[in-house]
Amino acid sequence: MPKTILVFAESRDGALRRVALEALGAARRLAGKDGAVHAVLACSGGAAEEAAALLARGADVVHIADDPSLRAYAPEACIAALGAAMDAVRPDALLLGHTAMGRELAPRVAAAHGAGHIADVTAIEASDDGGDVGFIRPLFAGKAFERRSFTPGAPWVITVRPNNLPAAEPVEAAERKGTVQALPFTVPPLYTAVRSLVRRTGGQLDLAEADVVVSGGRGVRSAAGFEPLQALAAALGGAVGASRGACDAGYCDYALQIGQTGKVVTPQLYIACGISGAIQHLAGMSQSRVIVAINKDPDAPIFGVADYGIVGDLFEAVPLLTAELQRVRS
Amino acid sequence: MLKIVVLLKQTFDTEEKIVVTPEGVDERDAKFVINPYDEYALEEAIRQREKHGGQVIAVTCGPERSQDALRTALAIGADEAVRLDSGKLSDDSASVAAALAAVIEPLKPDLLLAGLFAVDSGSGSVALQAAERLGLPHASSAVKVDILTAAELMALPAAGETGPATGQNAERYALVERDVEGDTETVAIPLPALITAQQGLNEPRYPSLPNIMKAKRKPLRTLTVQELPEEASLAAAAPRTVRTQLLPPPPRAAGKRIPGSPAEQAASLVSLLQSEAKLL
Ligand SMILES: Cc1cc2nc3c(=O)[nH]c(=O)nc-3n(C[C@H](O)[C@H](O)[C@H](O)COP(=O)(O)OP(=O)(O)OC[C@H]3O[C@@H](n4cnc5c(N)ncnc54)[C@H](O)[C@@H]3O)c2cc1C
Numbered sequence: 001m002p003k004t005i006l007v008f009a010e011s012r013d014g015a016l017r018r019v020a021l022e023a024l025g026a027a028r029r030l031a032g033k034d035g036a037v038h039a040v041l042a043c044s045g046g047a048a049e050e051a052a053a054l055l056a057r058g059a060d061v062v063h064i065a066d067d068p069s070l071r072a073y074a075p076e077a078c079i080a081a082l083g084a085a086m087d088a089v090r091p092d093a094l095l096l097g098h099t100a101m102g103r104e105l106a107p108r109v110a111a112a113h114g115a116g117h118i119a120d121v122t123a124i125e126a127s128d129d130g131g132d133v134g135f136i137r138p139l140f141a142g143k144a145f146e147r148r149s150f151t152p153g154a155p156w157v158i159t160v161r162p163n164n165l166p167a168a169e170p171v172e173a174a175e176r177k178g179t180v181q182a183l184p185f186t187v188p189p190l191y192t193a194v195r196s197l198v199r200r201t202g203g204q205l206d207l208a209e210a211d212v213v214v215s216g217g218r219g220v221r222s223a224a225g226f227e228p229l230q231a232l233a234a235a236l237g238g239a240v241g242a243s244r245g246a247c248d249a250g251y252c253d254y255a256l257q258i259g260q261t262g263k264v265v266t267p268q269l270y271i272a273c274g275i276s277g278a279i280q281h282l283a284g285m286s287q288s289r290v291i292v293a294i295n296k297d298p299d300a301p302i303f304g305v306a307d308y309g310i311v312g313d314l315f316e317a318v319p320l321l322t323a324e325l326q327r328v329r330s
Numbered sequence: 331m332l333k334i335v336v337l338l339k340q341t342f343d344t345e346e347k348i349v350v351t352p353e354g355v356d357e358r359d360a361k362f363v364i365n366p367y368d369e370y371a372l373e374e375a376i377r378q379r380e381k382h383g384g385q386v387i388a389v390t391c392g393p394e395r396s397q398d399a400l401r402t403a404l405a406i407g408a409d410e411a412v413r414l415d416s417g418k419l420s421d422d423s424a425s426v427a428a429a430l431a432a433v434i435e436p437l438k439p440d441l442l443l444a445g446l447f448a449v450d451s452g453s454g455s456v457a458l459q460a461a462e463r464l465g466l467p468h469a470s471s472a473v474k475v476d477i478l479t480a481a482e483l484m485a486l487p488a489a490g491e492t493g494p495a496t497g498q499n500a501e502r503y504a505l506v507e508r509d510v511e512g513d514t515e516t517v518a519i520p521l522p523a524l525i526t527a528q529q530g531l532n533e534p535r536y537p538s539l540p541n542i543m544k545a546k547r548k549p550l551r552t553l554t555v556q557e558l559p560e561e562a563s564l565a566a567a568a569p570r571t572v573r574t575q576l577l578p579p580p581p582r583a584a585g586k587r588i589p590g591s592p593a594e595q596a597a598s599l600v601s602l603l604q605s606e607a608k609l610l
Pocket of ligand 1: 217245259261273276279281294297366
């Protein structure tokens with residue numbers, strides 16, 4: 001059965017986030033060939049480039065909510081814009097990224113529209129004959145998984161984990177038939193006054209969306225000890241992460257922490273340097289596609305999840321790896 | 331004076347192995363704790379009460395075993411506790427939120443606190459859905475919370491990405507530092523409101539022996555879904571989602587140790603990443 005799907009196309013610093021395109025890809029699959037995919041952009045002062053990017057990847061209608069109340073992020077303004085899109089489109093499902101924003105918008109929009117919410121989805125089992133759709137999601141920080149489905153009769157709200165679902169493919173220019181519309185909405189009383197925003201991630205690639213993550217643990221021994229890791233990450237076009245051990249020791253900002261109480265990452269390649277592999281750390285990275293561990297202790301539990309292990313001193317191994325990468329590239 | 335309700339959930343200890351059986355996750359011999367994020371919420375509630383006076387009520391939705399988590403919360407410093415029995419309730423977040431909202435509503439809290447998410451289900455949906463049902467604004471992922479009067483907020487040095495918000499006209503406000511994917515955003519929201527707790531909000535205390543003894547005499551009520559107002563019990567009985575399968579994590583192929591001198595290891599690893607893992 002063809003479906004109508006709405007995607008919240010989250011952007012950040014004036015560009016679409018990759019997870020928005022991943023949600024769009026999932027939306028196209030769920031909608032089916034004869035279904036319709038709508039996307040909503042929330043902005044202040046235009047979003048023509050983002051809208052064009054969505055159309056190029058198969059959105060049928062892009063709704064732009066453009067209002068000064070959407071400049072600094074007040075969740076209630078965004079929720080009002082999303083609510084207006086829900087009322088205008090009446091979708092079977094709303095998809096958002098499981099990001100800081102999506103995580104707090106989805107439950108509220110779901111409750112306001114009597115919808116169900118399935119969060120942090122890492123895979124979708126949809127059959128072409130329109131049968132039951134299963135949403136796969138981790139439980140217990142990846143120590144188990146569940147398949148969840150919606151009960152009939154109410155709309156669906158789904159948040160998808162970044163880096164897990166394939167992004168929507170571009171469509172041939174000749175087949176792009178999508179349109180852009182302004183989305184009128186009533187600005188609600190705003191409760192949230194944003195007083196300041198301090199960037200602590202230093203403009204580095206977003207950890208949750210990075211294809212390669214090079215992480216350091218207590219074995220890195222100091223803030224300066226992170227420098228070889230930064231060089232390796234730069235050579236791989238990746239981002240630097242850390243264990244809580246390294247954060248607690250003050251070697252790096254908590255913004256970099258990966259694990260149960262930090263970020264959850266699922267890059268193509270995760271390189272753990274001087275990290276023992278405590279269960280709470282594994283919770284944040286064990287679903288990465290390929291895991292490399294560098295540790296001088298041959299019995300470190302991190303080797304239990306690693307595809308490739310190097311038993312050795314990270315201060316020796318990491319610079320050699322960077323040099324080798326540069327050698328094969330040139 | 332602040333009336334604070336803390337939502338908490340009893341979860342498996344984060345060290346526990348998770349054994350998937352046809353009947354569900356094996357709970358025999360498992361150690362249960364208060365969800366770590368909810369511990370931050372509880373600690374914050376107690377600190378705010380110590381500062382401003384008032385009352386802390388810990389609320390959970392769970393099976394009988396979760397009574398232990400409430401007793402612990404009372405020993406840590408909550409004044410009262412309420413358990414909504416999850417016996418006849420589905421595990422759907424909309425059902426649980428509808429039921430919990432009906433438990434919270436008559437308590438009329440000034441502040442609702444909860445953890446960012448529960449480490450078992452990992453959804454982080456229930457508290458926010460409850461806030462929506464209760465018409466409360468929220469600030470999520472808090473790493474610092476200050477409760478201020480309107481006058482105190484006005485007296486702060488002018489700051490603002492946005493001007494004073496139009497919906498703000500309250501006696502008291504929460505000034506909240508939020509963790510936003512590593513960045514820190516500071517917002518002011520009027521009370522009553524929901525605030526969800528992120529790691530770093532505070533350092534939770536342990537219960538002392540005398541307080542464990544005292545907690546045994548503190549009030550702990552149990553409610554069933556049938557005792558809730560009809561609208562809530564109907565909503566709670568209409569789950570929007572169901573689990574259709576419980577699965578162990580996909581197995582990972584056994585890893586390879588890369589032999590040789592450090593230089594040989596680096597060369598082999600790069601070539602394996604290219605040829606075998608099809609990366610780079
Ligand atoms: C509720 C709770 C939540 C938690 N959440 C998280 C979380 O989100 N993320 C997280 O990471 N942790 C978390 N932890 C902490 C976790 O249990 C571990 O303490 C932490 O992950 C350890 O960090 P580490 O591996 O860097 O340090 P360690 O365990 O001290 O390991 C250091 C490793 O470095 C190796 N090493 C030392 N020198 C070198 C060298 N020169 N070359 C190579 N290897 C070297 C050592 O062999 C050792 O294996 C949590 C704990 C609790 C209780």
